[in-house]
Amino acid sequence: MDDRIIDPSALSNESHVEPEDAQESREVKAQEALLHDVDPSLVDADRVATALDVDPRTGLSAAEAKRRLEKFGPNELASAPPVPKWKKFLQQFQDPLVYLLLAATAISLVAWIIEKVNAAPGAEGGEVLPFDAIVIVLILIVNAILGYMQEAKAEEAVNALSEMTAPTSNVLRDGRVERINTTDIVPGDILVLGEGDTVPADGRLLAAASLRIAEASLTGESVPVSKRPATLETAKALGDRANMVFNGTSVTQGTGRAIVTGTGMNTQVGKIADLLQSTDDEATPLQKEMNHVSKILGIAVCIIAVVVLLALAILEGFHSVHDVIDSLLLAVSLAVAAVPEGLAAILTVVLALGVQRMAAHHAIVKKLHSVETLGSASVICSDKTGTLTRNEMTVERIVVPSGEVELTGSGYAPEGDMVSLDGAAVPEDIANEVLATLGAGLLANDGELREGDKPGTWEVVGDPTEVSLVVAARKTHADKKYEHFQRVAEIPFTSERKRMSVIARNATDAGKLTVFAKGAPDVLLSYCDRIYVNGAVRKLTEGDRQDILATVERLSREAYRTLGEAYRPLDTDSLAQIPGIRTNSTGEIPDISEQADVIEAHLIWNGMVGIIDPPRTEVRDAVSEAHRAGIRTVMITGDHPLTAARIASDLGIIAKDGKALTGDELDAMDEPQLDKATSEVSVYARVAPEHKLKIVESLQRQGNIVAMTGDGVNDAPAVKAADIGVAMGITGTEVTKQSAKMILADDNFSTIVAAVREGRGIFDNIRKFLRYLLSSNVGEVFTVFFGVVFAGWLGIKNPASVGVTVPLLATQLLWINLLTDAAPALAMGVDPMTEDVMDRKPRKLTDRVIDGAMWGDIVYIGIIMAAVTLIGMDMHLSGGLFTDRSVSAMGHDAQMVEARTMGFTILVFAQLFNALASRSHLQSAFVGLFSNKWLWGAIGLSVVLQLFVIYVPFLNTAFGTTPLPPMAWLECIGLAFFVLLASEIRKIFLRMRAKK
Structure with a gap:
């Protein structure tokens, strides 16, 4: 194939010759003519194929499609x-808390400037640099970097899921039907459409069999539209x-190309799309609750x-600008202590990582917030075929009017033999009836x-x-016997019709x-009134019918799915000459599927096959x-009640x-009975798809998830x-996948249960x-609040000074949040599931994430x-409830620096011990103490960084700390351990109360 995609003369009724370079120069114009200016519905399908330089029988080559x-x-x-x-x-x-911290920065900077301006000539004038302001800005930048990295990680996870859930479509390429990503479809591709497919692009029909497409999303037409390939005479x-x-439209019935x-x-959808429209991602229920908690x-x-x-204003009064500034910094410190800055980002990352783990186990959750719902499921309604069973359908029994045979071999390998149930050779008359039965199943298929690629x-x-019928035909060589038949028309299977018919030409x-x-x-x-038996056709009697139905019931009890096969010679070589067929004024048949009553009348019964689909061994567990x-597990199937x-x-x-309820029985019930x-x-059993909706709505009315x-x-x-x-990833249609919140990549029921288990584990970790996070931040708030209120009793306030003395600086609180919020919280988000995660009843959606307990x-x-933080500070201050032996030789300012360093360090270690305690509401922290290596890594990192703040000189200046002696570390760890x-x-x- 040359580089030209479209022949400029292909759309014209005139033939002319022009130079190669002229043709090349007009290529783009010809493409525009077909793809934009010319209405393809007015152009013959063969001419469209010629213009797009594609053979409808083989489709594009892979190389041409890539080009x-x-x-x-x-x-x-x-x-x-x-x-x-x-x-x-x-x-x-862009966060109110950040604005508050920036205001704190401005206040700190103003305070430093005022202090420098008011300093006496020759005096030091306080700090050389505005360390408070600098540290707050640096921490804000670090926080922003961490938040950006966390969001990038979450976005990467969501993008990976998007790739996994990307819609796919069937196209004909290199003579083979292939399933490719919809985004890879190009002009000239041959679409292969079937029931349940979403149409991936605009196209001109080449062939259609009972094709009906729902176009409400584009045209507003509520009723599916019948499609046929005939060229239109006028624009419509x-x-x-x-x-x-x-x-964007969807196939509701039939097939087509x-x-x-x-x-x-x-x-057409692209032409009316609003390119400027953008929608924000809806906040998840968890995020909404977190926003509520933060407020x-x-x-x-x-x-x-x-x-x-x-x-403070009433009791002490504000005597200077510094008092006002210190009071404002106190308010800022309380705000900084209260709200965990990285909560939203951590929440998103934990959900995204959890959903990625689910995807690795074949459960693709399309929306992060669906994880919440998964952990609350109380009823799972499942199809049988492929989900509860292996979906390796195998024809094992073939029952014909003259007898019954067994077909050996399992799965899809066409290897096996036809044998009698008693092991004897199969008589010729039975063998012929078996071949006729399998031949009908092969053609109506x-x-x-x-x-595969591997032998x-x-x-x-x-x-x-x-496919099981194809395999059975190959095992018995029925495919060779019927290879001279070529299919020319089809009335497709639908869940309402429960049958499929084809018309084939005998060459x-x-x-x-x-x-x-x-x-x-x-x-x-x-639909049968005759039967094929002993090489001849005779009338089907009522006795025959009863025998056939009794066999169906017997096979169903043995867990076989049964399919009947029938045929009827038409004694004509023209569809239009079939007796009773209705044609239009030009002699064409409008739609063969609309005349099923004529085509499927007076059929001749061949026999039936018994197909087994063994249960998956892992499903019972x-x-x-x-x-x-x-x-509760509910099985819904179209199979026979006994099989189900x-x-x-x-x-x-x-x-x-146990018994099965049928669709007919459901229809006879009113709402209370249902x-x-x-x-x-x-x-x-024997339910139609509309019954599924009835069952779902009934279960939901009873309060089930x-x-x-x-x-x-x-x-x-x-x-x-x-x-x-939940949509099936292998057998599911695109329409169903778009409607679902979760896709099973392996169509396995066990994957649903595993996803529920994972969902519960993720929710527990959240x-x-x-x-x-909240207990740690509340601890910081209480430390600041009680430290100010009881400053005099605790020795925090110098009796000789005026104004406000805060127990911890705003920069220290920011450092604590930066140090202990991100890494330990993320590590807890991937904590291993507890053994009892599936021993609890489902959580109700009305239950609060943060409940009273x-x-x-x-x-x-x-x-x-x-309490332990303030006690530790008091022990290093004179004039408090406790007096440490080391404070007598120090001035109050030096004592306060050491006391703040103690309180600062105790609070960090208290929160690290709290990380271990918070892993369960009831279970001891010492159960599975070392099961989360990420948490211990986060704790170790936090300890190392805290050591830097205490022992690196320039960080001492920035954070208002001083090196601690060895004994002080024992006090810090001992007091923090009290948490x-x-x-x-x-x-x-x-636990004692729970047992009672």
């Missing part, structure tokens, strides 16, 4: 340009272009600050079996049940047409684990004598309505670091933390 992708760009709508990195960094400063509105398919004429912004803390701190300032491996394309019999059909035996049997966690009950009992969903039934019954799996397009309403919609922990630990000890004592009492 076109480079030329036309990805198949996606334009979006707002990405936010530059420097803007993202500056956004870290979008909704009436029956030979076109449009990006279309040649792509527009991608990305060149589609409560902020309001509380403001009230405390106002009360303290008023008390959209499945495909391909040999002995097989690749399944399409529905596994259909060895003057092109005569034959109908081949397969479907649910009880349904297909109602998963069901048991779900039951232990208070989660047998599989469900094998998996432990119901007892051995609610009573769904509260008791856990297996539903429902997870619902689905794969087909008609499952989408139930999946969307469920609290946790509560752990919230307990830790947690607030009790927070306040209790905060008080203990403040862990007090927590353990409280947990003992709580």
Whole structure:
């Protein structure tokens, strides 16, 4: 293929010759003509294919598709340009707390300037540099860097998930149907459309079989539109272009192929897209609650600050500008102490990391906040095929009018033999009937079996049940016997029809047409009036019908899924000449699927196959684990009730004598009866997709949090309505995947239970670091508040001085938050799950993340933390409740520096001990003490950084610290340990009360 994509003359009715360079120069104009100016619905499909230089039988080559992708760009709508990195960094400063800290910086700077100006000539004039202001600015910058890095990590995780959940589409390339990312589709690609697919680009239909497409998203038409490839005679509105398919619409029925004429912004959707519109990510429920908590803390701190300032003004008065500045710095210190600056970023990172872990285990959660809901699931409604079972459908039994045979071999490898149930050779008449049955199943089939890249491996394309029929035909060589039949028309399978029919041309019999059909035996049997037995066709009697139905019931009890096969010779080589077929004025058939009543009448019964899909061995354990966690498992299937009950009992969903409820029985119930039934019954059989929605809504009315799996397009309403919609990653349609909150990459029920377990673990970890962060920050607030209120008693205030003396500096509080908030909290966010995570009942969505018990922990630990900090400071100050032997020789200013260093260090260590205590509300911190290596690494890092602040001279000046003697370290660690000890004592009492 040369570099020209479009022949300029291809769209014209005139033939002319022009030089090669002239053709090359007009290439872009020709592309624009077809892709923008010319309405493809008015152009013959073959001419469109010629213009786009593609063979509809083979599609584009991989190399040509790559070239076109480079030329036309990805198949996606334009979006707002990405936010530059420097803007993202500056956004870290767009926070009310940061504004408050900047105000504190300004106040500190003003105080330093006033001190320098008012200094007497020749005097030192206080600090050489405004260290407070410098340190606050530096810490703000470090905080911004950490926040930026955390958000970048979360964004990277979300982008990775987006790649995993990127929509895919079937296209014909190099003569093979391949599933590729929708963004890689280019003009000229041949789309292969099936029920449940989302149309990925605008295209001109080449072929259609009962194709109906929902175009409400584009045209507003609520009823799906029938599509056919015939060229339109006049231009029509979008909704009436029956030979076109449009990006973003969805296939509700049938199959079709279309040649792509527009991608990305060149589609109809692209033309009407608002390129400037941008939407902000909705805050998760956790983030909303955290914002609420931060506001409560902020309001509380403001009230405390106002009360303290008023008390100081009344009791002591403000005698100078310095007193006012010191009071304002006190208010700022309280605010800094109250609010954990990195909470939102830590929360996002922990959720993103958790969701990434789920994705590694085949559970792709599309929205971070869905993790919350996962941990609350109380009912899991699951399909049977592929989710509870292996989805390795295997034809094991074939029942024909003359007898029954078994087919050996399992899985999709076409290796096996036809044998009698008693082990004897299969008689010729039975063998012929078996071949006729499998031949019908092979032709009425959209499945495909391909040999994999490695020898002995097989690749399944399409529905596994259909592929099992292909495998059975290959095992018995029925595929060779029926290879001269070529399919010319199709009436596709739908969940309502429960059958599929094709019309095939017999190349060895003057092109005569034959109908081949397969479907649910009880349904297909109602369209049969004859039977093929002993090499001849005779009338189907009522006795025959009863025998066939009895066999269906027997096989169903043995857990086989049954499919009936039938056929009918049409004795004509023209579709239009089939007796009863309706044609239009030009002799064409409008839509073959609309005439199923004619085509599927008077069928001849061949026989039926028994298909087994063995339960997954790991599912029984998963069901048991779900039951232990208070989660009920409900199986919903279109299979026979006896088959459903047998599989469900094998998996432990119901007892051995349990029964299944059918769709017909559901239809006969009113709402109260339905609610009573769904509260008791856990297996539903022979249900249509609309019954799934009924079941979900009924369970939700009873207060359940429902997870619902689905794969087909008609499952989408139930999946969307469920609290946790789960789409199948392998067999699921794009419409269902878009409606779901979670995608199972392996279509395995065990993955759902594993995701629930992971969701509970993530939620537990979020509560752990919230307990830790909030109790630590409340401890800082109490330290500042009580340190100011009781400054005289504790020896913090110099009796000879006036104004406010704060126990800890604002820079020290900022350092504590920087040091102990980020690393330990993140480490707690990846804490290993506790053993009892699936031994608890599901959490209700109405339960608060921070409940009364947690607030009790927070306040209790905060008080203990403040108490040990202030006691440690008092021990190094004269005139307090305690007097240390080392303070008598020092002046008050030196004592205060040492006391602040003690309080500063005690508070850091107290929060590190609190990190160990906060891992559980009830369980001792010494259980699994070393199970989280990341937490110990964070603690070690914090200790090392604290040593730098205490022993590096320039950091002493910046943070108002002084080196501590060895004995002081024993005091710091001993007092800080009281936080862990007090927590353990409280947990003992709580455990005792819980047992009672």
